[in-house]
Amino acid sequence: MNTPSPARDLPFLSNPDKDNFIDGRWRAPESGKRIDTFNPSNGQLLATLARGDKADVEAAVAAARRAFTGPWSRFSPAQRQQLIIRFADLFAQHFDELTLLESLDMGAPLHTRLRPSKNGAIQTILYFAGQARNIQGDTIPNSLPGDVTTMTFKAPVGVVGGIIPWNGPLLGQMHILGPVLATGCTAVLKPAEDASLSVLRTAELLMEAGLPPGVVNVVTGLGAEAGAALAAHPDVNRIAFTGSTATGREIIKASAGNMKRLQLELGGKSPDIVFADADLDQAVPGVAMGVYSNSGQICFAGTRVFVQRSIQDEFVERFAAYGKTLKVGDPLAQDTRLGPLISSRQLDRVLSFVEVAEKEGARLASGGARLGGDLSCGFYIEPTVFSGVTNSMTIAQEEIFGPVASIIAFDTLDEALTLANATPYGLASGVWTSNVNTALKMVHGIQAGTVWVNCYGLVDPSVGFGGYKESGYGWKGGQTQIDGYLYQKAAYLNVS
Structure with missing residues (x-):
């Protein structure tokens, strides 16, 4: 190239x-x-x-x-x-x-x-x-x-x-x-x-x-x-x-x-929580770009994706399919959605997390590989999603800074809150639900500087942005x- x-x-x-x-x-x-x-x-x-x-x-x-x-x-x-x-x-x-x-x-x-x-x-x-x-x-x-x-x-x-x-x-x-x-x-x-x-x-x-x-x-x-x-x-x-x-x-x-x-x-390891009553037509692309925007190189990326168990299979399927629609390539091209990682050092780091995730038992639903062909001279990786992740796995605890999503199942609101807060970080978070009571309980319960509800990544200069804990x-x-x-x-x- x-x-x-x-x-x-x-x-x-x-x-x-x-x-x-x-x-x-x-x-x-x-x-x-x-x-x-x-x-x-x-x-x-x-x-x-x-x-x-x-x-x-x-x-x-x-x-x-x-x-x-x-x-x-x-x-x-x-x-x-x-x-x-x-x-x-x-x-x-x-x-x-x-x-x-x-x-x-x-x-x-x-x-x-x-x-x-x-x-x-x-x-x-x-x-x-x-x-x-x-x-x-x-x-x-x-x-x-x-x-x-x-x-x-x-x-x-x-x-x-x-x-x-x-x-x-x-x-x-x-x-x-x-x-x-x-x-x-x-x-x-x-x-x-x-x-x-x-x-x-x-x-x-x-x-x-x-x-x-x-x-x-x-x-x-x-x-x-x-x-x-x-x-x-x-x-x-x-x-x-x-x-x-x-x-x-x-x-x-x-x-x-x-x-x-x-x-x-x-740093951050932000939770993005999808309840069964969420509008998946809105939630799937919203959660995906909360992970994949800037090739995952965002401090508040919502890479710990908690999905209520009753919709987990459907969500994983739709999430993986959406990731495959995102064009990865030359950042100067009109339709590119994901560019390269910043350096070969960062590429190696992200790929090492993919390898560790598979060793720890996470299931690779999509992506996970460096892109070759015309892109082999750059530092490109596929949008990646793992299912079957537990909150104690390495990919659920350490900041990867790459386009890697970890999907973790939960059953109840209280469990979702406990899992979301089980991290040393507290930068940002997301909630997807059609129930205002659920939304408010999560807003008050999540330990993070920002909580987005039915959206992700919006920042207004008059409101601001900041972190909590580490x-x-x-x-x-x-x-x-x-x-x-x-x-x-x-x-x-x-x-x-």
Whole structure:
């Protein structure tokens, strides 16, 4: 398979050597080291990134601190809002370019996943633009002697370190950039080494929108080097991280040095529960895409599919048949629904889970193999479904991050709740039923940050998203996220 011609047509890739973006300009890595990044649809070299390390992070954080105390600190809420709106306009104008970069970089289907998300992406940016003028304090009556006026107000926390995952960097960065720009903070972003290009291009657009140098910086590189240095840096006030629970634990440890504030969206093993009274015409495709969207590379993927025993056989048959209708292939093709996995490393990981599942007694109902032929140069795997799974099996407990569904039978509502909550994770969940009482009992009983009923994966920026238990803490979206980028001050004015 040849490199898709659109890659050669992107001006941003005319020079495939990409530096760090620090203080408003491109800056080569201090070490001179670089990382190759590959197109997962064909395994070919796409670009060469700076392998940033502690020295580059030091420079980026220093630039962010200067910007925080410099001209950026004098931007009014209205000016910050206007800048975000200008950025939203540029983002919309360049959306096709950005999504093509993203598709080439991490393999998401261009026409059936990335470009249909345009409205949601723009709405997310504009939501934070609105929040720029919605930061308020209070005047509070007090019981102090004399003529003392008491009030509170909110101030930006300072420099924010944003560590962005590879499974959706274009939109993932918006939940860091949005509150940073709305509140007056500054940022150093560290995108994943497997998918950094859309974040680097976005930095250029921010400068074009009029952002002062140093407000947003980007250091590419390995997590163990650049990411670890950012998490431990004493002049970073907040870390926003999306990624694995294991890495989240390391970030918590690193944050202790200067008591950083944290927002952690970590792993998941989300339950999606189908009751016998569910509309299967709605539930089957809904549950399937809760597993297979982005080739299963979504933290909240509903890969533990609990099905009431009386409809289990029918559901498995229909679920497997639906998976076979999903075209797996070139992410630039119009009708592709599933693209490749991000890397050969991730492909091997997913296939190893398939092998373990069969050894533990799960029944392979469909899929389970790497795709060959014209797709053999990429990292493609069939949509996969296992039946006869028990909740204690490896595939029902560990996050696979691939298009692998585990179907587990249950009999009663109470059993479904017990099984759903029998996991260290608590990121998201789904319920499919025509009974509102059943729906409400599950909403209240499931231990997860989000419960979707008769739908899956919907996220609105005004509502937000977050985890529970080992899926992390903190919130993306809504007023809660804005508050996380601010700290509260109290003022006592003695005017007697």
